[in-house]
Amino acid sequence: MFKVENLKYSYPKGESDVINDISFDIAKGEIFGFLGPSGAGKSTTQKIMIKILENFEGTIYYNGKDITEFSDEFYEDIGVSFEMPIHFSKMTAMENIDFFLKLYKNKGDIEALMRRVDLWEDRDKMVGEYSKGMKIRLNIVRAMLNNPNMLFLDEPTNGLDPMNAMILKDMVREFKEAGGTVFITSHIMSDIDQICDRVAFIVEGKIIEMDTPRNLKIKYGKRSMTLEYKENGETVTVEFPLDGIGKNEEFLNLLQTKKIETLHSGETTLEDIFIKVTGVQLKDAE
Amino acid sequence: MPNRLWILVKGELQRLNKYNMTSVSILVAFIWGVMLFFVNADILATLLPIVILLDATMMSLMYVGSVMYFEKSEFTISTMLVTPVSNSELLLSKLLANTVHNIFSSALLIAVFVLIKDVQIHYFLITIGIIVATLTHTLIGIVMAYFSKDFTGALMIVMTFSLTMMTPYTLLMLNIIQGEFWEIILLLNPIQAASEIINAGFVGFQITYKYYLSLGYLVFGSIILYIFYALPKFQDYAVKNSGV
Numbered sequence: 001m002f003k004v005e006n007l008k009y010s011y012p013k014g015e016s017d018v019i020n021d022i023s024f025d026i027a028k029g030e031i032f033g034f035l036g037p038s039g040a041g042k043s044t045t046q047k048i049m050i051k052i053l054e055n056f057e058g059t060i061y062y063n064g065k066d067i068t069e070f071s072d073e074f075y076e077d078i079g080v081s082f083e084m085p086i087h088f089s090k091m092t093a094m095e096n097i098d099f100f101l102k103l104y105k106n107k108g109d110i111e112a113l114m115r116r117v118d119l120w121e122d123r124d125k126m127v128g129e130y131s132k133g134m135k136i137r138l139n140i141v142r143a144m145l146n147n148p149n150m151l152f153l154d155e156p157t158n159g160l161d162p163m164n165a166m167i168l169k170d171m172v173r174e175f176k177e178a179g180g181t182v183f184i185t186s187h188i189m190s191d192i193d194q195i196c197d198r199v200a201f202i203v204e205g206k207i208i209e210m211d212t213p214r215n216l217k218i219k220y221g222k223r224s225m226t227l228e229y230k231e232n233g234e235t236v237t238v239e240f241p242l243d244g245i246g247k248n249e250e251f252l253n254l255l256q257t258k259k260i261e262t263l264h265s266g267e268t269t270l271e272d273i274f275i276k277v278t279g280v281q282l283k284d285a286e
Numbered sequence: 287m288p289n290r291l292w293i294l295v296k297g298e299l300q301r302l303n304k305y306n307m308t309s310v311s312i313l314v315a316f317i318w319g320v321m322l323f324f325v326n327a328d329i330l331a332t333l334l335p336i337v338i339l340l341d342a343t344m345m346s347l348m349y350v351g352s353v354m355y356f357e358k359s360e361f362t363i364s365t366m367l368v369t370p371v372s373n374s375e376l377l378l379s380k381l382l383a384n385t386v387h388n389i390f391s392s393a394l395l396i397a398v399f400v401l402i403k404d405v406q407i408h409y410f411l412i413t414i415g416i417i418v419a420t421l422t423h424t425l426i427g428i429v430m431a432y433f434s435k436d437f438t439g440a441l442m443i444v445m446t447f448s449l450t451m452m453t454p455y456t457l458l459m460l461n462i463i464q465g466e467f468w469e470i471i472l473l474l475n476p477i478q479a480a481s482e483i484i485n486a487g488f489v490g491f492q493i494t495y496k497y498y499l500s501l502g503y504l505v506f507g508s509i510i511l512y513i514f515y516a517l518p519k520f521q522d523y524a525v526k527n528s529g530v
Binding site for chain 1: 290293294297300301304305360361362364365367368369370371372521525
């Protein structure tokens with residue numbers, strides 16, 4: 001669907017490349033996560049992919065065609081949700097949506113979308129009266145109002161409560177099931193873990209890791225099993241190598257004779273991997 | 287007019303209304319109307335063209351500056367960039383909407399004085415004058431917005447422009463600067479040129495070569511400014527102010 005080859009970019013007054021020779025592709029129907037600390041080049045890459053930034057080096061293909069050859073009709077096919085609210089605050093939600101909808105040939109089912117994000121009842125309220133979460137949900141409706149084939153989501157769950165974040169993640173999954181493709185940036189690793197088929201980590205303009213969340217966890221995880229049990233009123237923690245664990249007599253004996261409190265494999269989290277590969281704590285990355 | 291441009295113009299006009307620009311415009315026209323209502327015919331004949339000139343020039347700068355400030359503060363320009371509309375459509379829609387908006391307030395003012403004070407108007411010439419003056423100054427306002435970082439900055443640029451351009455215009459009007467040489471040189475000042483083509487809309491004004499010079503200067507100057515600066519720089523401006 002998207003193929004990025006040897007992409008390089010530096011801002012007009014910048015001394016060095018913000019994007020430094022990155023290549024990746026996104027298959028049709030894939031949810032691709034793009035992760036990295038602040039200033040790593042995530043947003044710049046997205047801006048180039050959605051044709052906001054020009055004068056880049058390298059080639060980007062969308063459905064086999066160089067994106068520089070697309071006219072503004074390119075936007076009939078994609079939907080973009082920005083991180084911050086981007087609405088006319090002195091207009092109602094429906095006035096906002098109606099205005100944008102008229103600019104597209106393809107028109108989605110607005111009522112269904114608004115109901116899905118629980119905004120239908122508030123459709124005639126001024127957007128200025130909306131909470132941050134409501135504005136973010138309206139961003140998603142704005143991104144999907146033209147029935148796009150490809151979605152770009154920038155920190156889509158940032159500012160949403162867990163219930164609405166779940167609804168949004170379900171919408172992304174349903175979009176994928178209907179054949180859609182998604183490019184997503186987020187610093188909320190659990191979201192990425194739950195919905196992305198593949199992720200790429202970008203640091204200082206370079207992709208330093210790219211794989212499925214599962215493969216990354218295996219690669220960066222510890223092949224061990226940690227077991228906690230009670231003995232003489234105290235918690236005892238023992239770690240066993242994962243290889244050959246089924247024949248490890250000590251491990252099997254503990255399972256049979258002790259009251260086990262917890263049993264964990266050494267699988268790491270995407271958050272730990274993020275810290276390992278980017279060298280940045282997540283709170284600094286936001 | 288292509289359908290998409292028409293949708294954009296309607297959207298701009300709707301927002302001018304929602305963001306109370308139309309109300310402000312009517313209020314300003316009303317205040318001018320009240321002030322001019324009480325002056326005698328001779329003073330009215332001098333002041334009405336100046337008021338129409340201010341409406342078409344200074345107010346155009348202010349309105350388009352405000353609209354672009356709202357766009358910046360709400361980052362709405364970022365979402366406009368990812369719609370299937372071209373930059374020229376986006377820019378033209380602002381020019382056309384602001385012109386329609388200004389014609390409305392000027393027409394309101396003129397209508398009042400035609401009906402109440404029996405002011406004599408060349409309707410065709412005044413329409414041409416207001417359209418050209420408004421389009422030119424809206425375009426100048428858009429270019430000014432490219433250089434302003436915030437609302438205060440925008441206000442400072444507009445005020446500096448106004449002061450710089452209004453001073454020679456006033457000096458010429460008060461005959462402090464005199465002579466044909468200066469009358470021609472000062473037509474380079476867009477406000478002076480706008481004054482020439484707006485004055486032509488009032489009965490009794492003698493149309494000379496300066497009218498055609500001013501009209502040509504504003505029309506071709508605007509086309510050149512649009513093609514060689516406003517349009518090519520729009521993408522940079524939009525990206526810088528998109529907040530993404």
